[in-house]
Amino acid sequence: MDERSSSHSHHRLLIALLMVLLFGVITVQYVCPSKSECHLLHQLVSWFRDGRATGSRDGGSEVRVGLQKDPYIAEDGALVRFVPRFNFTQVDLIRDVDFNIKGDDVIVFLHIQKTGGTTFGRHLVRNIQLERPCECHAGQKKCTCYRPGKKETWLFSRFSTGWSCGLHADWTELTSCVPSRMDSREVPENMPRNYYYITILRDPVSRYLSEWRHVQRGATWKASLHVCDGRSPTLSELPSCYSGDDWSGCSLQEFMDCPFNLANNRQTRMLADLSLVGCYNVSAMNEEERWAVLLESAKRNLLGMAFFGLTEYQRKTQYLFERTFNLEFIAPFTQLNGTRASSVEVPSETEHRILKLNRWDVDLYEYARDLFLQRFQVARQQERREARARRQQERRRLRGRFTTKQGRQILKPTESPRQLDPYSVVTEEQQRGKDGGDSEDSEVLLPDWWDLDENSTLEDYMDNVEQW
Numbered sequence: 001m002d003e004r005s006s007s008h009s010h011h012r013l014l015i016a017l018l019m020v021l022l023f024g025v026i027t028v029q030y031v032c033p034s035k036s037e038c039h040l041l042h043q044l045v046s047w048f049r050d051g052r053a054t055g056s057r058d059g060g061s062e063v064r065v066g067l068q069k070d071p072y073i074a075e076d077g078a079l080v081r082f083v084p085r086f087n088f089t090q091v092d093l094i095r096d097v098d099f100n101i102k103g104d105d106v107i108v109f110l111h112i113q114k115t116g117g118t119t120f121g122r123h124l125v126r127n128i129q130l131e132r133p134c135e136c137h138a139g140q141k142k143c144t145c146y147r148p149g150k151k152e153t154w155l156f157s158r159f160s161t162g163w164s165c166g167l168h169a170d171w172t173e174l175t176s177c178v179p180s181r182m183d184s185r186e187v188p189e190n191m192p193r194n195y196y197y198i199t200i201l202r203d204p205v206s207r208y209l210s211e212w213r214h215v216q217r218g219a220t221w222k223a224s225l226h227v228c229d230g231r232s233p234t235l236s237e238l239p240s241c242y243s244g245d246d247w248s249g250c251s252l253q254e255f256m257d258c259p260f261n262l263a264n265n266r267q268t269r270m271l272a273d274l275s276l277v278g279c280y281n282v283s284a285m286n287e288e289e290r291w292a293v294l295l296e297s298a299k300r301n302l303l304g305m306a307f308f309g310l311t312e313y314q315r316k317t318q319y320l321f322e323r324t325f326n327l328e329f330i331a332p333f334t335q336l337n338g339t340r341a342s343s344v345e346v347p348s349e350t351e352h353r354i355l356k357l358n359r360w361d362v363d364l365y366e367y368a369r370d371l372f373l374q375r376f377q378v379a380r381q382q383e384r385r386e387a388r389a390r391r392q393q394e395r396r397r398l399r400g401r402f403t404t405k406q407g408r409q410i411l412k413p414t415e416s417p418r419q420l421d422p423y424s425v426v427t428e429e430q431q432r433g434k435d436g437g438d439s440e441d442s443e444v445l446l447p448d449w450w451d452l453d454e455n456s457t458l459e460d461y462m463d464n465v466e467q468w
Contacts, residue, residue: 082377086370093371093378095324097196097306101130101154102147104188107306107325108178108197109157112270113168113221114210115202116311118158123318125159129328134160152186156195166225170270171197171301172279173227196306196325201267201368203312204361205354209344211263212255218248228279237280238262252346256353265291265360271298295360299367310369316376323379 099105109124111117125134125143134155136143142162145155153160156178163169165177178195182188202210225232241247241258255261262269272294278284285293302308307324309317314333322328346354355362 082373084370084374086367086374088371088374092303093375094382095307095320095375095379096326097324099196099306099325099327100194102149104152105154105194105196106178106182107155107157108174108195109155110171110174110197110199110270111158111168112199112201112267114207114214115200115267117200120200120309120317121157121159123329123333124155124157127329127331129330156182163223166227167221167223168270169225170274171272171298172274173225177227198305198307198309198321199271199302200309200311200317201302201365202310204267204358204365205351206311207267207361208263208354208358209252209346211266212250212252213344215247215255215263216250218246220246226280228274233280237282252350256350256357264357265294268294268298268360268364271301271364273297273301291360295363298364302364302368303371308368308372310372313372313376316372320372320376320379323383 099107107124109117109121111121125145126136128134132146132148134143134145136159141159143159145153145160147154155161156164161181164181165173169177174197179193182193226238239260241255241261242250247255255263268291274280274294276297277290277293282290284290307321309321314335318329318333
């Protein structure tokens with residue numbers, strides 16, 4: 001009888017556990033119905049990993065936990081997989097501009113279509129800690145971003161000055177338009193004014209698909225001026241892909257088939273100096289030579305920009321912007337992969353064709369990603385060295401204030417540090433005894449060898465480990 005009751009109890013317990021498991025699965029499916037990134041699942045995995053790491057007793061568990069809790073590594077794991085391909089100089093990698101928001105300096109945002117620029121643009125006007133925050137009002141498309149104590153703007157962007165140089169103006173348009181526009185609005189105290197150009201890039205395939213979906217819904221960007229060398233292109237230089245008011249409802253095949261589609265290699269074209277190839281006059285040189293010149297120009301301009309970010313690395317983008325301009329965002333950036341483009345599944349042959357249509361953008365993005373991640377690594381290593389120096393200085397200060405009844409530890413006046421045994425000290429009592437004086441409690445003077453142990457804390461150890 002006891003065996004039967006025990007068996008029934010086990011069965012009831014098993015059924016209860018199965019019910020709990022089923023309820024959990026249903027809950028997760030309800031909260032995370034799509035295949036897009038789910039923060040709840042990431043949190044559950046994080047808890048599991050943290051618990052497993054905490055339960056580990058080996059000496060490297062603390063280091064592994066530290067790596068897992070690093071928000072930049074946890075974002076995408078890029079630093080674990082990243083191997084640099086391009087050789088950049090120290091000047092190329094260290095970006096620390098002297099942006100003076102109280103002076104005449106201006107940040108200029110080059111907004112390339114479908115790169116997440118709208119989200120980043122909103123961060124600029126709504127999410128930066130400023131002495132004088134931008135004034136944004138409901139129902140208004142633009143915010144007022146004045147300098148402290150002045151009625152002058154420090155930001156040239158869609159959400160601050162509007163499309164003052166044309167809808168989605170490119171590098172060629174902005175560099176020729178922005179200075180005159182800004183000087184016509186306000187006379188700078190110091191000439192010339194400093195302009196810091198910034199932009200956001202995106203994986204070419206995802207960006208291309210996102211633009212197709214946007215055009216499919218009726219977007220045209222017909223208001224874009226495409227000014228180059230003082231004029232807009234003629235209709236023969238820049239034909240349209242559609243005959244009606246818009247291209248709504250177009251299929252991906254139709255989108256790819258149009259030879260005049262500006263979506264092809266858009267990022268390369270918008271970052272290059274178009275005057276180098278005769279602007280939109282494609283008869284000036286053959287296509288291969290033309291795009292090779294544009295690609296090199298785009299890389300050169302990107303390298304010279306004060307800052308650029310990548311849509312696929314939101315937290316790193318935030319970090320590098322903050323380090324570059326010495327500004328801080330209020331709320332952290334979030335990595336959202338559930339875009340319309342991410343929901344588009346295309347056959348491998350279609351993806352291959354998109355890559356071929358955007359071969360110059362692919363080359364540019366590989367270059368940009370390599371530069372971006374190298375800059376991030378250098379900035380993080382520099383930050384760790386600065387933090388380690390501060391910790392060592394604080395330890396030195398605290399130890400220097402330590403008092404002892406044995407007297408003050410000093411070097412003999414007649415001896416140099418090289419002549420002394422580094423582990424021997426001379427107390428102030430001994431020195432005063434020779435001089436006929438007496439001593440009370442006094443402060444310890446530490447010799448130079450005191451702080452040679454750079455790995456005295458987990459933070460110091462992590463700082464000394466290269467995250468390549």
